Amino acid sequence: MSQILSRTVAAFILAGTLSTAGFILPANAQTMAQLTAEVQKADSAGVTSFHLQNGLEVVVIPDHRAPVVTHMLWYHVGSADEDPGKSGIAHFFEHLMFKATKTYPAGEFSRKVAEIGGQENAFTSYDYTAFFQQVSPQALEMVMTYEADRMENLILNEDVVKTERDVVLEERRSRTDTNPAALLSEEVNATLYQNHPYRFPVIGWLHEMEQLNLKDALAFYEKFYTPNNATLVVSGDVDADTVKALAEKTYGKVPRRSEPGKRERPQEPEQNTKRTVSLADARVSQPSFQKIWLVPSYNNAKPGEAEALDLLSEILGGSTRSRVYQALVVKDGLAASAGVYYQGGALDDGTFSVYGAPRGSASLQQVEDGVDAQVARIIKDGVTADELEKARNRFLKSVIFARDSQAGMARIYGSTLSTGQTIKDVQEWPDRIQAVKVQDIQDVAKRYLVDAHSVTSYLMPEDGKPDEKIPSTGEAAPVEPQTEGVIQ
Amino acid sequence: MTRVLTPVFSRIAAAFLLVILAAAPVYAVEIKEVVSPKGIRAWLVQDDFVPLIALRFSFEGGSAQDPKGKEGLANLMTGLFDEGAGDLDSDAFQEKLDDAGAEMGFTADDDRISGAMRMLADRRDEAVDLLALAVNKPRFDQAPIDRIRQQIIANIKASERDPNTIAGRKFAEALYGDHPYGRQSQGTETSLTSVTRDDLAGYHKRVFARDKLIVGVVGSISPEQLAPLLDKVFGDLPEKAQLEPVKDANLALGKTTRVDYPLPQTSISMVYPGVRRQDADFFPAFIMNHILGGGSFSSRIYTEVREKRGLAYSAGSALVSRDHMAALTISTATRSDRAGETLQILKDEVARMAQDGPTENELSEAKKYLVGSYAINNLDSSSAVASTLIGLQDEHLGRDYIDKRADLINAVTLDQVKAAAKKLLETEPAILIVGPPQS
Numbered sequence: 001m002s003q004i005l006s007r008t009v010a011a012f013i014l015a016g017t018l019s020t021a022g023f024i025l026p027a028n029a030q031t032m033a034q035l036t037a038e039v040q041k042a043d044s045a046g047v048t049s050f051h052l053q054n055g056l057e058v059v060v061i062p063d064h065r066a067p068v069v070t071h072m073l074w075y076h077v078g079s080a081d082e083d084p085g086k087s088g089i090a091h092f093f094e095h096l097m098f099k100a101t102k103t104y105p106a107g108e109f110s111r112k113v114a115e116i117g118g119q120e121n122a123f124t125s126y127d128y129t130a131f132f133q134q135v136s137p138q139a140l141e142m143v144m145t146y147e148a149d150r151m152e153n154l155i156l157n158e159d160v161v162k163t164e165r166d167v168v169l170e171e172r173r174s175r176t177d178t179n180p181a182a183l184l185s186e187e188v189n190a191t192l193y194q195n196h197p198y199r200f201p202v203i204g205w206l207h208e209m210e211q212l213n214l215k216d217a218l219a220f221y222e223k224f225y226t227p228n229n230a231t232l233v234v235s236g237d238v239d240a241d242t243v244k245a246l247a248e249k250t251y252g253k254v255p256r257r258s259e260p261g262k263r264e265r266p267q268e269p270e271q272n273t274k275r276t277v278s279l280a281d282a283r284v285s286q287p288s289f290q291k292i293w294l295v296p297s298y299n300n301a302k303p304g305e306a307e308a309l310d311l312l313s314e315i316l317g318g319s320t321r322s323r324v325y326q327a328l329v330v331k332d333g334l335a336a337s338a339g340v341y342y343q344g345g346a347l348d349d350g351t352f353s354v355y356g357a358p359r360g361s362a363s364l365q366q367v368e369d370g371v372d373a374q375v376a377r378i379i380k381d382g383v384t385a386d387e388l389e390k391a392r393n394r395f396l397k398s399v400i401f402a403r404d405s406q407a408g409m410a411r412i413y414g415s416t417l418s419t420g421q422t423i424k425d426v427q428e429w430p431d432r433i434q435a436v437k438v439q440d441i442q443d444v445a446k447r448y449l450v451d452a453h454s455v456t457s458y459l460m461p462e463d464g465k466p467d468e469k470i471p472s473t474g475e476a477a478p479v480e481p482q483t484e485g486v487i488q
Numbered sequence: 489m490t491r492v493l494t495p496v497f498s499r500i501a502a503a504f505l506l507v508i509l510a511a512a513p514v515y516a517v518e519i520k521e522v523v524s525p526k527g528i529r530a531w532l533v534q535d536d537f538v539p540l541i542a543l544r545f546s547f548e549g550g551s552a553q554d555p556k557g558k559e560g561l562a563n564l565m566t567g568l569f570d571e572g573a574g575d576l577d578s579d580a581f582q583e584k585l586d587d588a589g590a591e592m593g594f595t596a597d598d599d600r601i602s603g604a605m606r607m608l609a610d611r612r613d614e615a616v617d618l619l620a621l622a623v624n625k626p627r628f629d630q631a632p633i634d635r636i637r638q639q640i641i642a643n644i645k646a647s648e649r650d651p652n653t654i655a656g657r658k659f660a661e662a663l664y665g666d667h668p669y670g671r672q673s674q675g676t677e678t679s680l681t682s683v684t685r686d687d688l689a690g691y692h693k694r695v696f697a698r699d700k701l702i703v704g705v706v707g708s709i710s711p712e713q714l715a716p717l718l719d720k721v722f723g724d725l726p727e728k729a730q731l732e733p734v735k736d737a738n739l740a741l742g743k744t745t746r747v748d749y750p751l752p753q754t755s756i757s758m759v760y761p762g763v764r765r766q767d768a769d770f771f772p773a774f775i776m777n778h779i780l781g782g783g784s785f786s787s788r789i790y791t792e793v794r795e796k797r798g799l800a801y802s803a804g805s806a807l808v809s810r811d812h813m814a815a816l817t818i819s820t821a822t823r824s825d826r827a828g829e830t831l832q833i834l835k836d837e838v839a840r841m842a843q844d845g846p847t848e849n850e851l852s853e854a855k856k857y858l859v860g861s862y863a864i865n866n867l868d869s870s871s872a873v874a875s876t877l878i879g880l881q882d883e884h885l886g887r888d889y890i891d892k893r894a895d896l897i898n899a900v901t902l903d904q905v906k907a908a909a910k911k912l913l914e915t916e917p918a919i920l921i922v923g924p925p926q927s
Contacts (some may be wrong), residue, residue, distance in 0.1 A: 173752045461649070
């Protein structure tokens with residue numbers, strides 16, 4: 001599952017990704033043609049890109065409706081690029097980027113942004129770290145100047161590192177240690193991924209975070225924070241020529257600081273077992289389950305497979321019209337919630353998951369069996385042409401709706417270009433969605449949703465028992481949330 | 489790991505966390521007032537950049553109208569508008585809505601029922617027909633009532649052992665006493681079980697009326713095209729809503745509520761008196777809150793608690809203003825062995841602000857922020873602009889408010905801000921502490 005940490009809780013939620021909004025059109029040829037035309041208009045929408053001499057890639061997405069620009073700098077480094085034993089350094093370093101530089105005192109950049117009513121924040125994920133500001137067009141040069149400055153001129157000392165390390169430790173306690181579902185999710189990733197660093201939480205393991213130091217931070221900075229390892233995305237009330245001139249004047253002055261090289265992480269071995277992870281906690285009163293598989297991402301899938309997985313997840317459980325929701329929540333009345341999620345936006349392997357929680361007198365086992373039955377049915381019989389058409393139209397529709405948010409557009413391009421893909425991949429996505437055939441859906445379901453290679457997790461009340469016995473093989477020890485975090 | 493599947497679950501249960509919306513100026517955006525043949529008024533921002541239309545509306549009368557013993561009625565009702573209307577049952581309605589490429593949602597807060605639809609401009613007639621059905625002729629069939637009710641009950645049960653949920657409930661009861669704002673807006677298993685189809689239909693009839701309706705529309709549609717659509721959706725609703733009067737809440741401050749639980753962090757919430765949006769000293773208080781602990785990375789609380797001492801990840805303050813209450817809230821979560829120190833820092837910052845107010849420099853920086861941030865916070869998408877149109881009308885701020893807002897902020901003096909600080913912050917707050925004992 002995707003895990004993105006923001007610098008503050010006030011971080012704004014950027015509008016949906018390409019594949020999650022839900023809109024449908026009838027399978028009607030004329031409407032289809034209109035829709036395709038609109039989608040193509042939305043796709044290209046005047047998006048341009050270029051590279052600076054130092055290797056920085058720049059993407060410009062004009063939208064002149066409001067006097068606002070979104071400026072996002074995406075470094076192609078995330079938690080999966082950390083050295084062993086240093087979990088959490090990518091996210092910790094993102095926090096440190098807000099400290100003093102050789103040129104400006106600590107907090108000056110934030111003050112300048114606040115002074116004009118701008119918004120700013122940063123976030124870190126497995127594959128990228130991004131810094132962004134939303135400001136008026138007149139202030140674009142200012143934010144570019146400061147952002148370029150901290151790419152090469154950051155200065156850190158022991159005190160700054162120690163205080164900010166306390167902040168990220170509190171962040172871990174707030175997000176994870178106080179939340180049984182978050183703790184379980186951490187353990188699920190550590191079980192699903194057996195070799196790839198996606199098995200480590202973005203925020204880091206507590207015992208490793210406590211040891212992160214100035215030397216680690218500086219080494220990370222020198223290796224990864226360089227123009228040739230970043231993509232700049234500017235969307236909003238601005239044109240490409242202006243951005244180009246400003247980028248050359250600001251980022252263009254930053255030399256290539258290092259050659260981080262190809263992003264080659266340890267890859268997953270063949271998965272051969274069915275694993276179960278469970279967590280019982282006194283704070284949980286309703287049980288729930290999730291089953292998750294390792295599947296290809298958009299970046300590493302064979303042609304068409306990621307698109308088919310995306311459509312499969314939509315048909316199986318992407319909305320209240322989906323098979324799983326209709327069967328378990330509406331018709332059988334077993335589930336309070338049930339659905340499916342494909343996480344395909346990773347540089348390396350992605351995940352496919354199904355989940356549910358019972359309602360009324362239904363048991364967790366009944367819900368799990370019901371969801372399993374829906375997966376089995378698609379593997380056996382595939383989907384109908386009508387289902388595929390509706391799911392496809394929802395995706396195409398989402399492309400049009402995505403254009404409504406300049407920040408959302410910047411995020412779509414930035415995240416895609418930071419996970420090994422290209423502008424062309426973003427723009428041809430609708431065509432590739434169009435090309436998926438009914439048989440392709442069944443094929444990916446059969447190929448990847450193999451029960452014997454899945455990880456099932458249970459979040460349970462402390463006093464409750466699973467309705468049926470949970471297989472003991474491979475079961476992780478329940479995590480006690482109170483043990484590590486409390487310092488009393 | 490669970491995704492929100494119905495609007496029912498988006499209801500914020502804790503009573504005091506809604507952040508105030510300063511109404512939204514839409515620079516360079518022309519707001520037109522459209523009046524339909526049947527007299528329905530709407531504010532419209534016409535914009536053809538994306539071929540979509542975002543329509544938002546609200547009716548006065550939310551969870552505070554729930555009859556005693558029927559808590560959760562308003563929230564339950566909002567889950568039922570896409571579950572069948574007119575001659576379409578639940579399945580048929582949702583199928584048509586999907587086919588129309590439209591997105592529809594309803595929510596209830598304490599004072600209002602709100603609705604929203606996002607649709608493709610060239611499919612607007614199909615979409616609006618469905619909205620008209622939902623608004624005028626919701627079926628409230630028994631099967632969907634039972635299903636959505638069970639989902640809400642499951643949701644209530646899912647958090648019933650969560651210490652922060654338990655604490656929030658306890659705190660709300662302590663703050664509000666028997667005022668409707670102190671009740672659980674989702675209801676309880678018992679209250680929801682007692683809700684009947686007649687309750688829902690009766691509630692709909694009382695609240696969905698033209699005199700308490702506000703409409704905001706943004707997107708690819710002209711005033712001439714919008715007018716008949718307004719009539720179709722709202723033109724045949726009853727003239728007058730029948731609302732129970734709600735008294736102003738008298739917040740019980742000065743008391744500390746503790747919930748002991750062996751958590752890895754101690755969370756601290758403080759509640760001070762606030763100001764209403766309509767009060768004359770709203771902007772002085774708004775600016776004061778911004779400097780004390782508001783949105784940017786440079787507030788006093790953020791600086792003292794997080795930047796200087798690393799005591800917390802989130803730390804800040806917010807103004808809350810509802811129809812019948814106003815408050816200034818402060819919240820943070822910190823390592824338990826330093827919770828006492830953190831609480832003292834918060835109290836010290838409040839005392840310093842109450843006593844001396846901000847500096848001239850802080851005031852001028854805050855003004856610049858609050859003027860400049862308006863477009864950024866409110867113009868990011870059609871839906872955001874539509875929400876802004878609702879907020880402006882809700883607070884009776886006028887279509888020219890956008891042009892006036894910067895002047896209103898810039899006119900605030902240092903003395904006014906100091907007076908606002910004294911007025912709000914010299915009261916003993918209500919405090920909630922959740923964490924290990926003696927932290």
